[in-house]
Amino acid sequence: xxxxxxxxxxxxxxxxxxxxxxxxxxxxxxxxxxxxxxxxxxxxxxxxxxxxxxxxxxxxxxxxxxxxxxxxxxxxxxxxxxxxxxxxxxxxxxxxxxxxxxxxxxxxxxxxxxxxxxxxxx
Numbered sequence: 001x002x003x004x005x006x007x008x009x010x011x012x013x014x015x016x017x018x019x020x021x022x023x024x025x026x027x028x029x030x031x032x033x034x035x036x037x038x039x040x041x042x043x044x045x046x047x048x049x050x051x052x053x054x055x056x057x058x059x060x061x062x063x064x065x066x067x068x069x070x071x072x073x074x075x076x077x078x079x080x081x082x083x084x085x086x087x088x089x090x091x092x093x094x095x096x097x098x099x100x101x102x103x104x105x106x107x108x109x110x111x112x113x114x115x116x117x118x119x120x121x122x
Contacts (some may be wrong), residue, residue, distance in 0.1 A: 024090070025090075025094045027082065028087065028090060028091040028094055029091075029094070029095075029111060031076070031079075031083075031091075032072075032075075032076070032091055032095065032111065033111055033112065034079060035076050035078065035079040035080075036052065036055050036056075036059075036075065038054040038078065038079050038080075039055050039058070039059065039075055040052065040054070040080055040093050042078070043055065043058055047104075052109070052112055053105070053109070056105055056108050056109075059071050059072075059074070059075050061074070064102070065104065065105065066100075066102035066103055066104045066105070067102060067103040067108070068101070068102055069088065069092055069101070071088065072088055072091065072092050072103065073085065073088050074075070076088050076091070095107055095108070095110075
């Protein structure tokens, strides 16, 4: 795939709905992580575990312990005010493993590799 021409890559993607969906979800995940990191930097923090957890708690405006659609929208719109709402809904659905319509701290942490080592130690 690394050496494919653009049109060949798009043909492969378009030939498989599953592949297209997986690639869209990878992009959503990457954009969400980028938004969280920008949010963390905007609050004078960095990217270590504590900073990422603090970014989650800062974004949890209603202090419910999870991020709802509006809170995820605010986070994404801080990075890009024109980020489409349908993409935010798709992002929430992708990250929301237990399908309760919210992103819990555990679901949030799953997006960041640095927390994988923490899981392995458990």
